[in-house]
Amino acid sequence: MSRVAELAVELRVTADLTIPKLLLKTAERYGDRKVAMREKEFGVWRAITWREYAEHVRHLALGLEALGLERGDKVAFIGHNRPEGLWAEMATLAAGGVAAWLFQDCLIDEVQYIVDHSDAKFLIAEGQEEVDKALAVRDRCPKLLHIVWDDPKGMRGYDDPMLLHLPEVEARGRDVAQREPGRFDSMVAGGQGEDIALLFYTSGTTGFPKGAMLTHANMLAMGQNLMRVDPCQESDDFVSFLPFAWIGEQMMSLSCGLMTGFTINFPEEPETVMHDLREIAPQVIFSSARLYEQMVRTVQVRYLDSTPLKRKTYEAAMKIGMRLADLRFAKTPASLYLRGLGRLADWAVFRKLRDHLGLSRLRNAYTGGAAMGPDHFRFFHAIGVNLKQIYGQTEIAGISVVHRTDDVKVDTVGKPIPETEVRISPEGEIVSRSPSVFKGYYKQPEETARALRDGWLHSGDTGFIDDDGHLVFFDRTKDIMVLGDDSRFSPMYLESRLRFSPFIKDALVVGDQRPFVTAIICIDATVVGKWAEERAIAYTSYQELCQKLEVYHLVEDAVRQANRGLPKTARIRRVLNLFKEFDADDDELTRTRKLRRAFVEDRYRQIVDALYQETDSVHVDTAITYEDGRVAKIKTDLRIAEVATD
Secondary structure, eight states: OOHHHHHHHHOOOOTTOOHHHHHHHHHHHHTTSSEEEEEEETTEEEEEEHHHHHHHHHHHHHHHHHTTOOTTOEEEEESSSOHHHHHHHHHHHHTTOEEEEEOTTOOHHHHHHHHHHTTEEEEEEOSHHHHHHHHHHGGGOTTOOEEEEOOOTTOTTOOOTTEEEHHHHHHHHHHHHHHOTTHHHHHHHTOOTTSEEEEEEOOOTTSSOOEEEEEHHHHHHHHHHHHHHSOOOTTOEEEOOSOTTSHHHHIIIIIIHHHHOOEEEEOSSGGGHHHHHHHHOOSEEEEEHHHHHHHHHHHHHHHHHSOHHHHHHHHHHHHHHHHHHHHHHTTOOOOHHHHHHHHHHIIIIIHHHHHHHTOTTOSEEEEESSOOOHHHHHHHHHTTOOEEEEEOOGGGTTOSEEOBTTBOOTTSOOEEOTTOEEEEOTTSEEEEEOTTOOOEETTOHHHHHHHEETTEEEEEEEEEEOTTSOEEEEEEGGGOEEOTTSOEEOHHHHHHHHTTSTTEEEEEEEOTTSSSEEEEEEEOHHHHHHHHHHTTOOOSSHHHHHTOHHHHHHHHHHHHHHHTTSOGGGSEEEEEEOSSOOOGGGTSBOTTOOBOHHHHHHHTHHHHHHHTSSOSEEEEEEEEEOTTSOEEEEEEEEEOEEOOOO
16 A cells, blocks of 8 residues: 555544645645646647646635635536536635536526525536526526636627636636735635535435535545545546536545545546546546446447457356356355466456456446446456445445455445444335435435434435345335235346346336336347348338337347346346337436436336237337427337247
8 A cells, every 4th residue: 555545544534624625735745746637638638737736726716705605605517527627616615615516418407406406606617508508597596696617619609797707717816816825725724524515416216306415524534434445546547437416426536536646537528438548547447337337238249240259269258257256256266277267368358358448457446326237247357357336325425335355245235334334224224324424405304304313324225234244235115126926126136137238228127016027128229220230120210220020039038138047026028129218308317327217117107008918019109308408209109029938
């Protein structure tokens, strides 16, 4: 462990320590000697030192204060991950404000709800698209005073008095710093660890998002305790590509980044993440299960496109890798012969595969937000990636449980991090207690009382603790299905198994209190489309492609594979290919791509009912919503297919 990593572990999260105070300490330690962050622009990585980082924060904080930001005021943020966004967030915290991030692709009504509900005085937007959304909602957000924008592309004709360019704000702060050189330091010194730092709006799987209030101490304690388990090094690189509106990204970029001093790298565009990830080859990565699933899908597609010899080589290597992974999970030593085969498989296949995925230098990979399916999890361990499950929630600053490097079990999410207690209530609910538990929901005391009871955070998740002290996360309590034989089953588990097929992008599994299990499938248009073209299957749209009989046969094969090994009552018996992908703009997914199960099942009630009737098709007449608010009507007939379960 490096000395810097040791300092992070030894750091005491005292009552007066805040995130900006830690920034100043870290910037003083490194100055211009070390790069704090990089951003890729026009194909070139632009480096920003720790001194430059702190200077931008200093001037932006003074500029925001000069414009009227007072201690406790809320500042909303919307845009992609970029250095300027992190500077402005840190400046808000330094001035004693509270930062509330929105997902960049939020619809106008979502922007209005969060900006208004949070009582935001400022909205800091990336560019024209985000500014347009802000201008569209300002009349319904009476406390909003200023809209600050950063990217000048498309902004030439905008002269609204409410708009300010971010460099203008920084220039104002620079003038204040020249007149009052000690003002920023005294501003930061006035902060306390129990001050609210971040207002995180939860994903809203059951209704309107709730604003979870997290303090500086909450975030710093979480970062310190994660570093006690898996210390990062000052020489590490981290790639920031998850939305800042997600607690997992703040967990790494803000808390852990400041504690250990690693370099944060910002991709050029969301579409270039995988390419930029490969260029950086980070030592640590944190993402939702969706990114890892996409990585597996990429490998599977390349496998389908490769020559017979390469396919045979890959299959042989994966067989060896899977065997070694299973032995590691079971803590059983591998034979000398098998270890030798593993080294050969790594040299011939896995080393190149890790490099292609941007994982060649990886030390620790984390997945959170939703449990990953066992097939995906085993895949990464088979190719030599130290992937670990994280369990937590926004209300506990992102993490309460994590796998240890030498103690990974494929069907669990690990053990509690230091200073965290986890127990199971008599009803089977997972409850937690730690210094990172939030202070409550903003303006929602009833919801706070439901979540916080006697100092324990009630998660709404069902699980149990196994004989080795590992937490087994089953599913959201409200989502657990009761099958025909009265046994309980997690639909999320079966959906993740379905997504292991490269041809299936999403799925909704239905079966609660029903005679058998069914599924609504969203095919992956890119993969299935390429498969269809190679077989001269003509189509003109997603809607037409998904209803091809050949595509149904493809999906049925994937369903049979997912059914393998399951109890008969839990196997999918009937499937339907949906005419579109599930979409957050249609409220079917949260902005972190979690399925809003109750909403989707209710929206497609006609389809669900047809899956349990003696019919081989269903007529659909519905509407879909685009990000810009346009609505399109859909009228079509959808096939229903039977799947053999024996």
